Amino acid sequence: MSLSVSASTATVLDKSSPTVVDVDLGNRSYPIYIGSALLDQPLLLQRHVHGKRVLVVTNDTVGPLYLDKVVYALTKDNPNISVEHVILPDGEKFKEMDTLMKVFDKAIESRLDRKCTFVALGGGVIGDMCGYAAASFLRGVNFIQIPTTVMSQVDSSVGGKTGINHRLGKNLIGAFYQPQCVLIDTDTLNTLPDRELASGLAEVIKYGLIRDAEFFKWQEKNMSALMSRDAAALAYAIKRSCENKAEVVSLDEKESGLRATLNLGHTFGHAIENGLGYGEWLHGEAVAAGIAMAVDMSYRLGWIDGSLVYRVDKILKQGNLPTVPPDVMTVEMFKSVMAVDKKVADGLLRLILLKGPLGNCVFTGDYDKRALEGTLHAFCGR
Amino acid sequence: MSLSVSASTATVLDKSSPTVVDVDLGNRSYPIYIGSALLDQPLLLQRHVHGKRVLVVTNDTVGPLYLDKVVYALTKDNPNISVEHVILPDGEKFKEMDTLMKVFDKAIESRLDRKCTFVALGGGVIGDMCGYAAASFLRGVNFIQIPTTVMSQVDSSVGGKTGINHRLGKNLIGAFYQPQCVLIDTDTLNTLPDRELASGLAEVIKYGLIRDAEFFKWQEKNMSALMSRDAAALAYAIKRSCENKAEVVSLDEKESGLRATLNLGHTFGHAIENGLGYGEWLHGEAVAAGIAMAVDMSYRLGWIDGSLVYRVDKILKQGNLPTVPPDVMTVEMFKSVMAVDKKVADGLLRLILLKGPLGNCVFTGDYDKRALEGTLHAFCGR
Numbered sequence: 001m002s003l004s005v006s007a008s009t010a011t012v013l014d015k016s017s018p019t020v021v022d023v024d025l026g027n028r029s030y031p032i033y034i035g036s037a038l039l040d041q042p043l044l045l046q047r048h049v050h051g052k053r054v055l056v057v058t059n060d061t062v063g064p065l066y067l068d069k070v071v072y073a074l075t076k077d078n079p080n081i082s083v084e085h086v087i088l089p090d091g092e093k094f095k096e097m098d099t100l101m102k103v104f105d106k107a108i109e110s111r112l113d114r115k116c117t118f119v120a121l122g123g124g125v126i127g128d129m130c131g132y133a134a135a136s137f138l139r140g141v142n143f144i145q146i147p148t149t150v151m152s153q154v155d156s157s158v159g160g161k162t163g164i165n166h167r168l169g170k171n172l173i174g175a176f177y178q179p180q181c182v183l184i185d186t187d188t189l190n191t192l193p194d195r196e197l198a199s200g201l202a203e204v205i206k207y208g209l210i211r212d213a214e215f216f217k218w219q220e221k222n223m224s225a226l227m228s229r230d231a232a233a234l235a236y237a238i239k240r241s242c243e244n245k246a247e248v249v250s251l252d253e254k255e256s257g258l259r260a261t262l263n264l265g266h267t268f269g270h271a272i273e274n275g276l277g278y279g280e281w282l283h284g285e286a287v288a289a290g291i292a293m294a295v296d297m298s299y300r301l302g303w304i305d306g307s308l309v310y311r312v313d314k315i316l317k318q319g320n321l322p323t324v325p326p327d328v329m330t331v332e333m334f335k336s337v338m339a340v341d342k343k344v345a346d347g348l349l350r351l352i353l354l355k356g357p358l359g360n361c362v363f364t365g366d367y368d369k370r371a372l373e374g375t376l377h378a379f380c381g382r
Numbered sequence: 383m384s385l386s387v388s389a390s391t392a393t394v395l396d397k398s399s400p401t402v403v404d405v406d407l408g409n410r411s412y413p414i415y416i417g418s419a420l421l422d423q424p425l426l427l428q429r430h431v432h433g434k435r436v437l438v439v440t441n442d443t444v445g446p447l448y449l450d451k452v453v454y455a456l457t458k459d460n461p462n463i464s465v466e467h468v469i470l471p472d473g474e475k476f477k478e479m480d481t482l483m484k485v486f487d488k489a490i491e492s493r494l495d496r497k498c499t500f501v502a503l504g505g506g507v508i509g510d511m512c513g514y515a516a517a518s519f520l521r522g523v524n525f526i527q528i529p530t531t532v533m534s535q536v537d538s539s540v541g542g543k544t545g546i547n548h549r550l551g552k553n554l555i556g557a558f559y560q561p562q563c564v565l566i567d568t569d570t571l572n573t574l575p576d577r578e579l580a581s582g583l584a585e586v587i588k589y590g591l592i593r594d595a596e597f598f599k600w601q602e603k604n605m606s607a608l609m610s611r612d613a614a615a616l617a618y619a620i621k622r623s624c625e626n627k628a629e630v631v632s633l634d635e636k637e638s639g640l641r642a643t644l645n646l647g648h649t650f651g652h653a654i655e656n657g658l659g660y661g662e663w664l665h666g667e668a669v670a671a672g673i674a675m676a677v678d679m680s681y682r683l684g685w686i687d688g689s690l691v692y693r694v695d696k697i698l699k700q701g702n703l704p705t706v707p708p709d710v711m712t713v714e715m716f717k718s719v720m721a722v723d724k725k726v727a728d729g730l731l732r733l734i735l736l737k738g739p740l741g742n743c744v745f746t747g748d749y750d751k752r753a754l755e756g757t758l759h760a761f762c763g764r
Binding site for chain 1: 433434479483486487490491493495496497517518519520521522543544545548550551553554555556557558636721722724726727728729
């Protein structure tokens with residue numbers, strides 16, 4: 001494994017040519033560019049801009065750090081382009097309709113037309129909101145993702161899931177809408193807080209567990225390198241995650257089955273985020289506890305070996321991630337939020353659970369309900 | 383022409399087999415059923431319901447008249463189905479985000495899942511809002527259109543344009559999202575106010591002008607029959623309108639060109655609706671004045687014969703429709719709203735204008751701006 005890592009790393013770090021991962025979706029296919037200093041290569045971005053008008057959507061944390069750089073990349077040697085921006089408040093609790101309307105307000109007041117391009121500059125919340133705004137503005141305009149967190153670089157910016165939360169549940173309002181490209185400048189991680197870094201690694205761990213045993217083993221060896229922000233290790237983790245995500249999305253864009261497996265731990269995690277109030281725990285933190293719960297339930301069902309339970313617990317802890325939900329969560333709170341999960345079909349809650357050797361999972365509603373009860377009671381004080 | 387009308391009429395009025403117009407969009411194709419007493423044929427509706435849960439979206443005018451009938455049609459001999467409903471306030475001014483959120487609230491509180499079906503029961507406002515809600519709820523669920531006005535039966539329910547207004551302009555937020563079927567029970571027109579009937583005829587007249595000279599000539603002969611609600615005449619007008627709409631939508635679903643021609647008079651009309659306040663004039667009334675303005679401008683450009691200006695004026699007046707905008711509209715009000723029209727591209731306002739013999743039009747930004755100035759000043763006191 002180490003050889004292939006080195007080879008990949010070399011490519012990723014070569015500033016002149018970014019690593020490219022393609023998301024294959026017919027006439028809606030697009031590239032993911034991964035590398036250092038990509039925002040210093042204006043043509044990379046400009047080739048995906050349609051029309052002469054751009055709206056950059058960012059937040060009050062990322063905007064001050066990277067907005068000028070992005071505007072420069074968009075306009076360098078490109079005098080015909082004009083760039084507007086809207087700066088939203090930072091945080092999952094602002095991923096809702098009132099904040100989304102600020103994007104529409106700005107776009108309409110700026111008289112942007114159908115030939116404009118929206119650019120999402122920020123983490124998952126910005127990407128989801130900007131994407132949904134792009135899907136809905138004038139019934140659909142082009143957009144580009146520039147994710148600046150591990151979470152968004154390894155997961156949320158790829159695959160076209162966009163949307164906002166409802167007070168009763170996460171991501172309940174949105175659209176499947178694919179970007180023109182995803183541009184991952186790994187240098188933006190230099191300003192990412194440690195807690196955000198760890199949160200993103202929860203999704204990296206997920207890919208290993210559901211479909212990529214070799215990648216999980218690599219993570220077990222390299223978790224300390226990732227936590228200490230080793231550039232080569234991070235670049236490889238991002239690339240391999242994007243490859244996994246791109247492959248799944250290509251096979252099942254609209255989540256009729258396979259794609260749902262990317263939600264390992266998310267049903268439990270969404271309940272935590274909703275129960276605790278959006279933004280109290282980061283998304284990846286809630287997902288980490290959710291993964292621990294899904295793994296526990298898989299073990300209760302007799303579907304996985306005890307050693308895997310141990311390995312998951314260990315790697316999550318190495319990543320400074322929680323392995324149990326916060327004290328405030330009750331069994332009833334889990335049940336109430338899980339009942340409105342998007343994976344409920346005809347009243348039956350389907351879950352992603354591990355089954356078989358490392359790297360295998362199932363998406364199913366066919367499980368012994370007592371295992372779910374057992375897990376909920378084991379992880380909740382009440 | 384009269385022979386073919388009679389034949390069509392016979393089919394339309396045969397209760398056992400509705401007239402079917404197909405909208406051909408590959409794997410998103412769907413039928414439009416047209417006929418009398420179609421809501422008394424439960425299987426027609428039930429075959430297009432996916433899942434076991436239905437949400438009927440209607441308003442406080444149409445709901446009291448037809449909700450029970452629709453619930454009966456959905457549930458007759460179909461004990462597994464459960465039907466929720468949400469009743470919105472009636473009127474164009476409620477076609478906005480706060481009202482749309484009531485649909486999401488109801489869907490989520492009712493714990494509807496991805497396998498549910500939304501049913502739009504009402505006119506164009508209900509169809510547009512329910513369709514956009516269906517496009518966005520859980521990133522997309524099935525929906526069915528049951529239009530109950532001439533306007534929605536001949537135009538807005540067909541073709542998948544959904545959305546809401548923004549305070550700065552009409553239909554600026556939305557999605558292209560196709561229904562499973564459109565069910566037009568022409569009996570629902572029995573309760574339609576005269577003013578609403580006339581409003582819908584503006585769109586019928588539009589089809590003749592932009593692409594169907596024979597249909598326009600038929601209308602010139604049958605306008606009094608339409609205004610007096612002759613069932614056979616209305617059924618034919620609806621069928622022929624749906625055929626025109628279905629053909630255009632099949633050729634250009636996302637409005638890259640041809641489909642825009644369906645907006646004859648709409649750019650002027652939207653400015654009137656916005657300037658006057660949504661709901662003051664009905665959509666078709668504003669479109670009628672807009673058609674008169676587009677025809678005037680086409681004549682100023684030398685693109686059509688003076689006799690056509692006369693014929694359009696005459697048929698609009700026979701339909702009790704306005705041929706000039708309301709006094710309150712100024713040249714500046716028109717220009718301000720038209721600047722954010724969806725048909726603006728790279729700053730250039732493209733318009734649908736008649737050109738050549740009856741039944742021909744163009745969608746173009748290549749016109750003498752003085753003609754537009756001349757029309758605006760001729761139709762506005764200030």
